[in-house]
Amino acid sequence: ILHDPWYNKDTAFPLTERDRLGLRGLLPPRVMSFEQQYERFINSYHSLEHNTQGEPDSVVSLAKWRILNRLHDRNETLYYRVLIDNIKDFAPIIYTPTVGLVCENYSGLFRRPRGMYFSAKDKGEMMSMIYNWPAEKVDMIVVTDGSRILGLGDLGVQGIGIPIGKLDVYVAAAGINPQKVLPIMLDVGTNNEELLEDKLYLGLRQPRLEGEEYLAVVDEFMEAVHARWPKAIVQFEDFQMKWAFETLQRYRSRFCMFNDDVQGTAGVALAGLLGAVRAQGRPLADFTKQKIVVVGAGSAGIGVLNMAKHAMLRMPGTHKIGELGEGHNQFWVLDKDGLITKSRKDLDPAVARFARGYGPEEVEDLHEGASLVEVVKKVKPHVLLGLSGVGGIFNEEVLKAMKESDSPCPAIFAMSNPTTKAECTPEDVFKHVGENAVFASGSPFSNVTLSNGRKGYANQANNMYLFPGIGLGALLSGARHISDGMLHAAAEW
Numbered sequence: 195i196l197h198d199p200w201y202n203k204d205t206a207f208p209l210t211e212r213d214r215l216g217l218r219g220l221l222p223p224r225v226m227s228f229e230q231q232y233e234r235f236i237n238s239y240h241s242l243e244h245n246t247q248g249e250p251d252s253v254v255s256l257a258k259w260r261i262l263n264r265l266h267d268r269n270e271t272l273y274y275r276v277l278i279d280n281i282k283d284f285a286p287i288i289y290t291p292t293v294g295l296v297c298e299n300y301s302g303l304f305r306r307p308r309g310m311y312f313s314a315k316d317k318g319e320m321m322s323m324i325y326n327w328p329a330e331k332v333d334m335i336v337v338t339d340g341s342r343i344l345g346l347g348d349l350g351v352q353g354i355g356i357p358i359g360k361l362d363v364y365v366a367a368a369g370i371n372p373q374k375v376l377p378i379m380l381d382v383g384t385n386n387e388e389l390l391e392d393k394l395y396l397g398l399r400q401p402r403l404e405g406e407e408y409l410a411v412v413d414e415f416m417e418a419v420h421a422r423w424p425k426a427i428v429q430f431e432d433f434q435m436k437w438a439f440e441t442l443q444r445y446r447s448r449f450c451m452f453n454d455d456v457q458g459t460a461g462v463a464l465a466g467l468l469g470a471v472r473a474q475g476r477p478l479a480d481f482t483k484q485k486i487v488v489v490g491a492g493s494a495g496i497g498v499l500n501m502a503k504h505a506m507l508r509m510p511g512t513h514k515i516g517e518l519g520e521g522h523n524q525f526w527v528l529d530k531d532g533l534i535t536k537s538r539k540d541l542d543p544a545v546a547r548f549a550r551g552y553g554p555e556e557v558e559d560l561h562e563g564a565s566l567v568e569v570v571k572k573v574k575p576h577v578l579l580g581l582s583g584v585g586g587i588f589n590e591e592v593l594k595a596m597k598e599s600d601s602p603c604p605a606i607f608a609m610s611n612p613t614t615k616a617e618c619t620p621e622d623v624f625k626h627v628g629e630n631a632v633f634a635s636g637s638p639f640s641n642v643t644l645s646n647g648r649k650g651y652a653n654q655a656n657n658m659y660l661f662p663g664i665g666l667g668a669l670l671s672g673a674r675h676i677s678d679g680m681l682h683a684a685a686e687w
């Protein structure tokens with residue numbers, strides 16, 4: 195019991211329990227209260243902060259993650275209490291940005307396993323393996339294949355840090371029972387050469403499975419989960435784009451599942467886009483007139499575009515769906531090759547819906563592959579939204595061009611994670627776009643003091659503000675499926 199973080203109370207076991215559980219003599223004699231344990235931990239945390247002053251940020255963050263992780267491994271009740279009470283301070287440690295650093299260094303940091311690992315070598319075994327998990331009941335699962343961890347690329351098995359961090363947020367923010375959550379890594383190999391050559395790498399040292407072989411592993415995993423816990427909600431997280439969309443289509447009508455990067459991000463971004471309309475003092479129905487430049491046409495960018503387009507079609511004043519028509523395109527989408535137009539070769543159908551036509555109805559004189567700065571200068575968008583995974587891509591020139599936006603409060607959403615991948619910083623935005631700008635980022639930044647002494651808000655636009663509610667809502671309502679309507683409702687309310 196002393197070594198089981200679910201049940202361990204450390205020095206807080208009262209004498210009666212020490213006797214009943216055969217623990218007498220296994221602990222120092224003084225019985226401490228939970229509050230005293232809490233205080234002891236917080237004091238240690240503050241001493242660590244004091245002792246690491248002046249050290250590089252990465253060293254300090256990893257030290258903070260280690261002290262929290264050790265508590266997680268020792269005493270979950272205390273861990274979640276400190277997390278819930280201090281979520282604002284600890285979210286950047288257990289979640290983005292530090293979780294990114296943890297994933298990058300996971301094989302070296304590994305001490306104890308957490309969650310489950312299903313690998314390509316476990317084919318045919320998963321139905322029995324799922325019963326190795328000690329909890330009788332599981333409500334919430336977060337699964338990754340490690341193929342696109344934040345904006346850090348393919349981190350293979352090391353991506354397990356993400357499901358762990360996401361489920362910590364479920365417990366802290368939505369009150370999900372920590373004994374009923376399960377982080378899962380599907381290790382189908384990695385294409386990250388550095389990891390394949392790393393002797394300490396803890397995952398399969400083979401290239402990623404592709405095609406039917408890949409899907410066979412995910413199918414078997416989903417069947418196994420469903421067989422043991424038919425009502426568990428499965429959140430797909432940080433799958434590379436092609437598998438994010440394919441698995442969502444494949445499983446969404448059979449299982450209670452959603453893809454957080456595609457759907458959760460879209461819900462949070464839509465909430466921000468609607469907020470940006472309000473910030474301009476305009477009625478929400480004017481959302482249909484907003485010009486929105488989206489940089490990044492991956493799983494997250496396309497998810498946002500789909501939901502934003504659907505929201506425009508449903509806006510009050512747009513009396514029936516379809517009134518605005520498929521041709522109504524308020525979006526300019528760029529990927530690594532610049533502006534996407536209909537003349538782009540081999541365009542993914544999911545992206546093609548948003549490609550600019552540049553027929554007679556389009557006024558700005560832009561061409562296929564136009565650069566971001568050209569697009570911003572010509573379009574004068576109300577919103578510039580980044581989901582590119584490219585740090586600093588909203589450079590000074592781009593931000594200065596946003597000054598000419600048609601909005602009195604141009605909105606800049608630098609949503610890529612972790613911090614190093616953010617498209618820009620709030621300082622850059624308030625300096626180059628103006629102090630009337632609205633800023634939000636995927637990873638947390640500090641507020642900025644503006645020239646008039648007022649606060650320039652560094653808001654956070656991260657799916658962490660949405661997925662805990664979706665999971666909790668689906669759980670409490672006993673929903674069999676997670677519909678787009680639920681995500682819309684979460685964004686709009």
Ligand SMILES: NC(=O)C1=CN([C@@H]2O[C@H](COP(=O)(O)OP(=O)(O)OC[C@H]3O[C@@H](n4cnc5c(N)ncnc54)[C@H](O)[C@@H]3O)[C@@H](O)[C@H]2O)C=CC1
Nearest residue numbers: 344345490491492493494529530582583610611636656657
């Ligand atoms: N704030 C939030 O809640 C969320 C943030 N994200 C972040 O969004 C980023 C992208 O995620 P995914 O869409 O899943 O990745 P992805 O790999 O599917 O897509 C990335 C997209 O960015 C484009 N891109 C790459 N370089 C570019 C450049 N120089 N200029 C313009 N576009 C460029 C690619 O062509 C691709 O379309 C990641 O950094 C991730 O952390 C993702 C989900 C949620």
Ligand SMILES: CC(=O)C(=O)O
Nearest residue numbers: 344432455611656657
């Ligand atoms: C926040 C998140 O889900 C991501 O960056 O992938």
Ligand SMILES: [Mg+2]
Nearest residue numbers: 431432454455
């Ligand atoms: Mg994600």
